[in-house]
Amino acid sequence: NAGVTQTPKFQVLKTGQSMTLQCAQDMNHEYMSWYRQDPGMGLRLIHYSVGAGITDQGEVPNGYNVSRSTTEDFPLRLLSAAPSQTSVYFCASSSRTSGNYNEQFFGPGTRLTVL
């Protein structure tokens, strides 16, 4: 049971480049979410999904797209990277069946730098 996995661990982009941060979980959790962590600001919710085919915006969605075609995967896309998107990105998952949506399992994070 790998839990929540994220790739890549580190990434450097130039302004305007696009990329996809991958997130997968093997716990059959219906709920998945993306957060970013910036110094002095805690974690902020970007997008979340309560099941395959269903996504919604969180606190800071601008500049990011998501899709949820399977229960396991929840990729986060940056269409045109900006220096303000330099951050550490965490993916998380949870399930009402085994707990509640709030008690989330987090991946190890992706550290993204945009030059």
Place this chain on the structure above:
Amino acid sequence: DQQVKQNSPSLSVQEGRISILNCDYTNSMFDYFLWYKKYPAEGPTFLISISSIKDKNEDGRFTVFLNKSAKHLSLHIVPSQPGDSAVYFCAASDDNTGKLIFGQGTTLQVKP
């Protein structure tokens, strides 16, 4: 505006003593509160939670207290151990939505 605030960026305690981490919130709609622990280069790990219908929840060495009238919660760790050294985030949610609002975090150092 910061709806969940941890006003102490850091805390240092001696091994075996009590650690008390504090958190304040402004949104009276929050009804579920959690504490997460984070080690460097790892994702946060869920530690303990409390629903607004309770004022205390205990799990081993960890106890969370909720004071709804003051919009304040605290995490007590007794006794503190060096392995508890980490960043602690409090988080709040409005119902069981999974949409967590996090505080800025408090770095706890437990000295041997």
